[in-house]
Amino acid sequence: MDMKILVVNCGSSSVKYSLFEIRNEKKLACGIVECIGSTKAFYTKQSQKVKKQKEVVKVLNHTEAVELIIKELLNKNSGVISDINEIAVVGHRIVHGGDKFHKSVLVTEEVKQDLKDCFLLAPLHMPAHYAGIEAVEKMLPGVPSVLVFDTAFHQTMQNYAYMYALPYEFFEKNHIRRYGFHGTSHDYVSQRAAEMLGRPLSKIKLITAHLGNGSSITAIDNGKVVDTSMGFTPLEGVMMGTRCGNIDPAILPYILDKYPQYKEEDALNKLLNKKSGLIGISGVSADMRDILIARASGNKRASLAFEMLCYSVKKYICAYFGILNGVDALVFTAGIGEHSSPVRENVCKNLSALGIEIDLEENAKASDKERVISTKSSKVKIMVIPTNEELMIAKESKVVLTSI
């Protein structure tokens, strides 16, 4: 019997999953249950046996979603396993591990308790993750679960990089510090970049730019994170689809003073996380594809939004180039990083002083493969590497499983 790894990603109102063959890491099935809790939830699934299909389902909570997924995997006609014991391990993606979790861990009662202590750090995601863990325990009794944290890869930062210059007690009592996110993605693409360069991670310096709806840039030396642009939450750093990224913190009390309605519960958070970024500036869309179309047809605010996003990415790249004292490769990944050649071009232009030279022809080619898009003479290799967080979680789960 070939053993499998199930990867589960419980979001605030969705559950995504992928099932991998443990031996060759081949993906056998995947899908997503969305709009959990509403009367009309959606289940999109595909597997080796069935083509992609979407159906309306009634799923009131994460437990029901996990139940639905496991039943589908076991389904006699469309399922890809015949017994739950074929699942060797379940890997859960966890957004926030606070400063408690430095690496992936096997779920135990103690770990679950520590996880609860991190709830306040990501109140939308953590309770959903926890519900997912308990649902898996119920549906797959005896199958070990592993937690893989978005923050863990960044735990190598030095204190001077992760501290905020607030009174020290906020760090001690409230754990307010930079944590960083998208760690699984930065980790994955850095490993792939080392392979593409044909050199060990321990000998190279990288800047990885994960540019999606949420975006973060990371400086990596010797396989270890030196700094990353996201902070205490995924709001800090570069401008994003709906998030403002860095702003002067004094703007917040100023807004509260001028517009008292933002004092209402969650209104300020919503403004900064959902109504800013590309959508806030352009008024057109949070989606880079729409921004590019609007910009091409002469929409000035869409054009400004595009320029601002690229400029904010460029600033981090230049800062991290200095912090690392040079880099071997600059890696673009995630939706925008993998697919938006105008963004890559704009970010990389006029960086020849740093030895960063983009090949415009290579950059313009559409592809979903790993590739190099710098000129032959560029000192820094510019790479596009499709991210694969699920595979990374599967690999991590396998490593933890074999270590017990």
Ligand code: ADP
């Ligand atoms: P998430 O952070 O939600 O995982 P993704 O990594 O899927 O997001 O990235 C979504 C972003 O990628 C959107 O802004 C989308 O416009 C952008 N994107 C996807 N495909 C393209 C494309 N072909 N050209 C430009 N942008 C693209």
